[in-house]
Amino acid sequence: GSVVPFFGAHQAGITTPAQDRLHFAAFRMLSGTTRDDLVALLQEWTTAAASLTSGRSIGTGSEPDNALLPPDDTGEAEGLHAAHLTLTFGVGRALFDPRDGIDDPYGIRARLPQAFEPLPSFAFDLLEPDQSDGDLCVQACADDPQVAVHAIRNLARIAAGSAHLVWSQLGFGRTSSTTRAQDTPRNLFGFKDGTANVMSEEREALDEFVWAGSEAPAWMNGGSYLVARKIQMTIETWDRASLGEQERIIGRTKLAGGPLSGGDEFAAADFTAADAVDTASPAIDMASHLRLAHPTNNAGVRLLRRGYNYVDGSNTLGQLGAGLFFISYQRDPAAFVRVQRSLKSDLLNEYIRHIGSGLWAVPRGVRRGEYLAQALFE
Numbered sequence: 102g103s104v105v106p107f108f109g110a111h112q113a114g115i116t117t118p119a120q121d122r123l124h125f126a127a128f129r130m131l132s133g134t135t136r137d138d139l140v141a142l143l144q145e146w147t148t149a150a151a152s153l154t155s156g157r158s159i160g161t162g163s164e165p166d167n168a169l170l171p172p173d174d175t176g177e178a179e180g181l182h183a184a185h186l187t188l189t190f191g192v193g194r195a196l197f198d199p200r201d202g203i204d205d206p207y208g209i210r211a212r213l214p215q216a217f218e219p220l221p222s223f224a225f226d227l228l229e230p231d232q233s234d235g236d237l238c239v240q241a242c243a244d245d246p247q248v249a250v251h252a253i254r255n256l257a258r259i260a261a262g263s264a265h266l267v268w269s270q271l272g273f274g275r276t277s278s279t280t281r282a283q284d285t286p287r288n289l290f291g292f293k294d295g296t297a298n299v300m301s302e303e304r305e306a307l308d309e310f311v312w313a314g315s316e317a318p319a320w321m322n323g324g325s326y327l328v329a330r331k332i333q334m335t336i337e338t339w340d341r342a343s344l345g346e347q348e349r350i351i352g353r354t355k356l357a358g359g360p361l362s363g364g365d366e367f368a369a370a371d372f373t374a375a376d377a378v379d380t381a382s383p384a385i386d387m388a389s390h391l392r393l394a395h396p397t398n399n400a401g402v403r404l405l406r407r408g409y410n411y412v413d414g415s416n417t418l419g420q421l422g423a424g425l426f427f428i429s430y431q432r433d434p435a436a437f438v439r440v441q442r443s444l445k446s447d448l449l450n451e452y453i454r455h456i457g458s459g460l461w462a463v464p465r466g467v468r469r470g471e472y473l474a475q476a477l478f479e
C-alpha cells in the first residue's frame with residue numbers, strides 16, 4: 102500500500118499527495134561526457150528508479166552471490182518498504198548550452214522548449230552558487246527520510262563516471278498539501294502553508310497551470326517546470342514580532358489560517374474589506390504575502406507549491422539555519438517569475454533571504470519500456 106507508481110503520463114512527485122520528507126539533489130555532467138553517456142545514465146536511472154519506488158533493492162540487491170564485489174544496493178533501506186517514495190527528474194537549461202568548446206555537446210539543442218528561459222535575478226537575491234542550479238535534478242520524496250536518502254545515494258553511485266552530485270538538500274516537513282484529503286501543514290513561521298495550493302483534484306487547473314501542453318516539444322508535453330528556491334528564514338527575528346504584525350505580514354490568521362478579511366481557512370480573501378479597528382486601512386495589507394502572491398495580483402497565475410521545511414544546523418550566534426526549501430511546479434517558468442516579481446514589496450522580505458535557486462524542465466512521465474526523457478533524444 103505504500104507504493105506510488107513510477108510509470109505514467111506525468112512523473113510522480115508533483116500531484117502525488119505531498120510526503121513528509123525530502124532529499125533534493127542536483128548533479129553536474131562531468132566534462133567530456135557525450136550524448137551517449139547522458140542517455141546511458143538516464144537509462145540506468147530509469148531502471149533504478151522503478152526498483153526503488155516499488156520498494157525493491159537495486160540490481161542484485163544488498164547481498165549478491167559474489168562476496169568479492171561491492172553489493173549493487175547499499176542496503177540501508179532493507180525492510181523499510183517503499184514509504185511512498187517518488188523520484189522526480191529534471192533537466193537543467195545548461196545542458197543545452199555550449200560546453201568545453203563543443204557547441205551542442207548532448208545534441209539536444211533542437212529540442213529546447215521556447216519557454217525554457219533561465220530565471221532572471223530578483224530583488225534581494227543572495228544566491229550561493231554551491232546551492233544553485235545543476236544539469237540534472239532529482240526530487241526524492243518519501244514518508245521515511247532514510248528511504249529518500251537511500252534513493253539519492255544510490256542514484257549518485259550509479260552516476261559515477263558520468264555525473265557527480267553538486268549539492269543536495271534535506272527537508273523534514275512538508276509545507277504544502279497537494280490533495281484536499283491532507284491537513285494543511287505549517288512552515289517554520291508557524292503559519293499554515295499550502296491552503297490555496299493547486300490541488301490534485303483540480304483537473305482543469307492542473308492542465309491550465311501545471312502541465313505543459315501541445316505548445317511544448319513532445320518530451321515536455323505533459324511535463325512541467327520545477328523551480329527550487331532555498332529561502333533562509335530569520336526565525337529569531339520573526340519570533341520577536343507581535344502576533345498582530347506576523348498576521349499582517351502573511352495576510353492570514355496564525356492559528357486557523359483564515360484570510361484577515363474574515364472566514365475560515367478556505368474562505369476566499371476579500372481584498373476590498375476594511376480593517377475592523379482602523380477602517381481607513383484594508384483588512385488584508387497592501388504589502389501582505391497573501392495579497393501579493395494571490396492570482397488576482399498576478400494575471401490569474403497559480404503555482405503548484407511543494408516545498409519543505411529545513412534546518413541546516415546553527416551558526417556561531419546561536420541562530421538556527423532554518424528556512425523553507427520552496428519548490429513549485431508550473432507549465433511555464435514565466436509564471437513563477439511573474440509571482441516572484443510581485444513579491445518585491447512583500448513584508449515577508451524583512452525576514453527571509455533567497456540563498457539558492459534552480460530551474461529544471463521535468464519531462465513528461467515515463468511509459469513502460471521507455472527511459473526517462475527518451476523523447477528528448479528522438
Ligand code: HEM
Pocket residue numbers: 288290292293294295296297298330332334351353390391394395396403404425427437440441444449453
Ligand atoms: C501563500 C508562506 C514564499 C507563493 C502562502 C501562505 C503562507 C506562505 C503562510 C498562505 C497559505 C497558503 O495559501 O498557502 C510563505 C513563506 C515563504 C513563501 C514563509 C518564504 C519563506 C513564497 C514564494 C512564492 C510564494 C517564493 C512564489 C514566488 C505563494 C502563493 C500563495 C502563497 C502563490 C497562495 C496565494 C493565494 O492564492 O492565496 N505563502 N511563502 N510564496 N505563497 Fe508563499
